[in-house]
Amino acid sequence: MTAQRDYEIFEAGDVSLQSGAVFPAMKLAYKTYGSLNAAKDNVILYPTSFSAQHLDTEWLIGPDGVLDPLSYFIIIPNLFGNGLSSSPSNFGGAPFPELTYHDAIAVQHRLLTERFGITELALVYGWSMGGMQAYHWAALHPEMVARAAVVCGSARCAPYNHVFLEGVKAALTGDPAFRDGRFVEKPVAGYRAMGRVYAGWAMSHGFYRDELWRETGFTSLEDYLVRNWDTTFARRDANDLLAQAGIWQRGDISRCTAFGGDLDRALGAIKAHMLLMPGATDRYFDARDNEDELARLVNAKSAVLHPIPSPHGHRAGNPINNPRDKAFLKAEVAALLDKQDRSRP
Numbered sequence: 466m467t468a469q470r471d472y473e474i475f476e477a478g479d480v481s482l483q484s485g486a487v488f489p490a491m492k493l494a495y496k497t498y499g500s501l502n503a504a505k506d507n508v509i510l511y512p513t514s515f516s517a518q519h520l521d522t523e524w525l526i527g528p529d530g531v532l533d534p535l536s537y538f539i540i541i542p543n544l545f546g547n548g549l550s551s552s553p554s555n556f557g558g559a560p561f562p563e564l565t566y567h568d569a570i571a572v573q574h575r576l577l578t579e580r581f582g583i584t585e586l587a588l589v590y591g592w593s594m595g596g597m598q599a600y601h602w603a604a605l606h607p608e609m610v611a612r613a614a615v616v617c618g619s620a621r622c623a624p625y626n627h628v629f630l631e632g633v634k635a636a637l638t639g640d641p642a643f644r645d646g647r648f649v650e651k652p653v654a655g656y657r658a659m660g661r662v663y664a665g666w667a668m669s670h671g672f673y674r675d676e677l678w679r680e681t682g683f684t685s686l687e688d689y690l691v692r693n694w695d696t697t698f699a700r701r702d703a704n705d706l707l708a709q710a711g712i713w714q715r716g717d718i719s720r721c722t723a724f725g726g727d728l729d730r731a732l733g734a735i736k737a738h739m740l741l742m743p744g745a746t747d748r749y750f751d752a753r754d755n756e757d758e759l760a761r762l763v764n765a766k767s768a769v770l771h772p773i774p775s776p777h778g779h780r781a782g783n784p785i786n787n788p789r790d791k792a793f794l795k796a797e798v799a800a801l802l803d804k805q806d807r808s809r810p
Contacts, residue, residue: 472496472519472549475576483721486562493572494549495519495542498526499534501581508581509539509588510573512598514783515709516701518547522595524785531795532590542573544594546708553647553704561708565715566601573598574606585609588802592616592782593750594709597716604718607736612801614740616794617747617773617782619754620732621717629666629749630710636662637703648703655703660694669746669778677776681786732761738804739768742797744781767804771797 477491496519501508509532513522519541525531532539543550545564553561577583589610591599596618603613604620619626640655642648648655672678678689698706718724719731739762743752752772762768775781775790784790 472543475572475580477572477575480568480572482562482568483565484563488551488562488564488568491545491572492551492555493542493545493576495540495576496523498523498532498539498541499537501538501583505581505583506585506587507537508577508583508586509537509590510577510586510599510602511539511541512569512573512589512591512595513541513544513547514591514593514595515713516547516698516706517544517595518549519543522592522783531791531798537587540577542569542576544598544709544712545569545572546705546712548702548705552702553708554702561704563715564708564712565720566598566712566718567605567721569598569712570601570605573602586611588612588614588798590614590616590798591618593618593779594713594716596750596782597622597713601716601718603735603737603739604731605721605723607734610737612738612740612804613735614742614798614801615755616742617744617750617779619716619750620728620758621719622714623749623751623754625751626749627714630714632662632666633659634707634710637698637706640703642703648707651699652703653699656699657695659706660697661690663698664690664694666748667779669748669776671746671776672778675776729761732758733763735762735765737765738801739765740797740801741768741770742782742794743770743772744777744779745772745774746776747779747781750779 472494475493480488480491482488526534528535546552548554589599589602596615599613599615600620603610636658637655640652642650642652683689719726719728724731741755743755755770759768759770773781773793781790
């Protein structure tokens with residue numbers, strides 16, 4: 466018996482991509498939480514991060530959570546390549562087209578307008594790749610986005626971030642299961658190698674120095690690496706992981722016809738209340754990139770940079786078992802949602 470699906474599918478049809486290719490029968494998986502009000506102005510869009518599906522991120526949603534479904538209608542669109550939306554794993558074995566965040570936002574926009582009649586977003590909230598999507602939303606649809614929270618994300622993939630991902634990809638594709646540009650079976654050794662590389666980048670020097678892994682019940686450093694990282698990516702199709710890493714590396718809000726590669730122009734297009742929350746010890750989404758972007762948000766209604774004061778590196782922005790960092794996120798998002806859209810009477 467097939468398990469009942471807990472999400473919906475938006476059939477986008479054949480979609481013209483930024484690359485010029487046409488993606489046949491594109492599908493966007495999404496899940497909603499809470500109720501859309503009559504004015505359709507209580508919407509929070511919450512895009513997914515690298516390798517994540519909505520089930521992995523919905524822990525943030527709840528009456529006492531960072532995002533409250535009793536007050537807001539929350540939509541999680543699953544990013545292409547995550548195994549639920551169109552991905553190599555459900556594409557029938559054909560070469561998977563090169564996708565960008567711009568392609569993802571275009572289909573998400575169609576979901577909101579065509580399926581729900583939504584024309585304004587109270588908040589776009591995202592962590593990591595989700596934060597990059599939030600930035601794209603604010604730049605590409607400035608009249609629609611009232612507020613955006615970019616958590617451990619940036620407006621474009623920095624060169625250092627790109628190099629990190631090259632290491633991740635090399636670890637994964639070094640497995641003999643990778644042949645002729647794709648994986649023909651599960652790369653067991655590749656998954657482990659990828660996890661070990663990721664473990665060093667995702668957490669901070671202080672996290673390991675102070676043995677903070679003990680706080681979540683691990684008995685040794687090796688126990689932490691084995692149980693927390695060696696199989697963390699094995700739950701996903703390896704070809705899907707490569708597709709999403711490509712979207713990440715190509716990430717750049719200015720890389721489109723509207724902005725012509727001009728980052729100042731792209732950031733200057735943003736009108737929302739902007740909250741930039743880098744992890745203070747994040748190694749690949751470095752806070753210095755957000756510092757640079759902050760000065761260029763010249764037309765935002767407000768723009769603040771509030772680093773998460775945490776030793777948990779990149780994972781400070783996804784604090785599933787970390788009450789202190791979760792409380793920080795909750796307070797910051799509540800303050801952001803309290804900011805009024807001054808463009809309205």
